[in-house]
Amino acid sequence: MVKPSGQREIVNFIRDKYNLSERKSCLTIGISRRSYRYKSxxxxxxxxxxxxxxxxxxxxxxxxxxxxxxxxxxxxxxxxxxxxxxxxxxxxxRRRVRKRLPTRIKENISIPLEPDECWSMDFMSDSLYDGRRFRILNIADDYNRELLSMEIDTSICSARVVRVLDHLKQQGRKPKHIRVDNGPEFISKNLQLWAQENKIEIHYIQPGKPT
Incomplete structure (x- = not known):
């Protein structure tokens, strides 16, 4: 459906192109002369x-x-x-479209039989008395629930996660697998490249299935 403003433009085109009168041009388009002459x-x-x-x-x-x-x-x-x-x-x-996560394979969680076989890594958050938020990156060994690292800051990006893992590697701790959720820090290329270089498998849980 053509708006009145568009109809007025068509009438003007017909008048100029075919040298018709205002009345005939309006009849051709089906618009009244009052509507054609209207000015907001x-x-x-x-x-x-x-x-x-x-x-x-x-x-x-x-x-x-x-x-x-x-x-x-x-x-x-x-x-x-x-x-x-x-x-x-x-x-x-433009409305931001949430990034679609790949389908995660459902895996049964089993207790490792030896240390450094599988680690779990996740974030916690809290706030100070003045309202400032901070985050805690926890890395634990699934074998005996040993807390290997607890990194605390107001912001922890994927590069910071890699630095913490490198620090544990320098201490002689390196897992075969790391279980994480689908947070942006864990699905980042920084962590994926680090895992490939160190031959470590990243196991992602199913979205919405934290347990």
């Missing part, structure tokens, strides 16, 4: 300026966050008008 009295310049300024200050904001920000600043435009201008300015942010 709305001036969106202020709204465009406000939206553009807010989107530059908050590049990660989507439509509703920008709309509520405008309301907080005292503007009274309704959401339909703001959305129309938002779409016309092509400000829509």
């Amino acid at each position: 009295r709305k001036n969106d310049d202020e709204l465009i300026d406000a939206l553009t300024r807010l989107s530059q200050e908050h590049p990660g904001y989507g439509f509703w966050k920008l709309y509520h920000k405008l309301r907080d600043l005292g503007y009274i435009w309704n959401h339909k008008r703001v959305h129309r201008v938002y779409v016309s300015l092509k400000m829509s942010i």
Whole structure:
């Protein structure tokens, strides 16, 4: 379905191309002459300026966050008008698609018969009295539940995980397998390359099956 603005453009094209009158051109398209002559009295310049300024200050904001920000600043435009201008300015942010994990093979968890046969590695998190969050990387031997390492920091990336494993390797501790979940630090290329270089198998649990 062609919008009225598009119909008016078609009428203008027909008038210029075939030198027809306004009345005949409107009859051909099926639009009334009143609709063809209509000119919006709305001036969106202020709204465009406000939206553009807010989107530059908050590049990660989507439509509703920008709309509520405008309301907080005292503007009274309704959401339909703001959305129309938002779409016309092509400000829509692409929705992040969650990365699809590969199918994990279900494996029965068994107790190793000797040390350093299989380790388990996982994160825990907590917060300080002032609200700051911190993470704890725990590495344990499944044979006797020995805690091999406990790394604590406000942020622990995949490169940090590899450094901790390298430190354990320098101490003479190296497993045959490491069991982890599907967290971003564990499915990263850094850990996978390190495991290949050291001939260690990474066993991933099924998504949503922490036990």
